[in-house]
Amino acid sequence: MKTIVIPFDFSPYSLAALKTAQKVSVKSGAKIICVTVIPSEVDYDKLSDEAKLKYTELREEKEEAERILPDYIHEVAPAKADIVQEVRIGVPNELILRVAEEFSADLIVMGAYGKGYSQGKFIGSTLQKVLRKSTVPVLAVKEALDGNDFRKIAFASTFHPDSKQAFAKIKSLVKAFKSSVHLLFVNTPDKFTSSDEVKKGMDLFQSGNEEIVFHQHTYNDGEVEKGILGFCQESGIKWLAVVTGKHDKSPTYQISTTETILFKGDLGILSVKV
Structure with missing residues (x-):
């Protein structure tokens, strides 16, 4: 196992997924790709540089996420191994799967819910779509798994x-x-x-x-x-x-x-x- 992709949206469940992935990384030596998606119907990756200039608000959100993520993740889930961070704009499940393909991921680790979770709700719609579409094994968690x-x-x-x-x-x-x-x-x-x-x-x-x-x-x-x-x-x-x-x-x-x-x-x- 060489590469693990973690969708991270600042929710407690995505943090549980990140901590779980870190346990796997320590044992397997796999690198972690942390992908944060700014939700939008715009497929920002596929726009020309000129077209991207029209989406000022989205671009500013992306830049802010890229600025705060490294320190935030180091604070909430400190680890010796570096984490590669990817911030994308678009439809979350599509971008998660795209990043997994780009980095030839061996495993995707996701939280059962995203930051819009409310008590008693069925599992997150993004997770459902990733589970259905991914050819890569997907580990979904509610709580962080430890070594034992x-x-x-x-x-x-x-x-x-x-x-x-x-x-x-x-x-x-x-x-x-x-x-x-x-x-x-x-x-x-x-x-x-x-x-x-x-x-x-x-x-x-x-x-x-x-x-x-x-x-x-x-x-x-x-x-x-x-x-x-x-x-x-x-x-x-x-x-x-x-x-x-x-x-x-x-x-x-x-x-x-x-x-x-x-x-x-x-x-x-x-x-x-x-």
């Missing part, structure tokens, strides 16, 4: 062959923390799967990853999301990886397992696409 939290991770899956491809994307992160990986299959009445079939899938998943410590678990519940949350709470696990499908063209009202678990619990959720 990273020592155990749950990997919830149906353990079809494509889940092994998804794990390959986060394997370096797991190895950096020497995390024990708790493979989790939630059995529900409507999609019941035999123990033999689950074990066969998990055994195939583990094959070729012998340097990782795995534990296999089947957990019974009426709903997948409830089962995942229940298992993690009982096992003292603070972060979870979930393999997700392609939702980039899905309507916003189609809520995925990743988003539901993040909303209902306090786990850090690592969304990984095949």
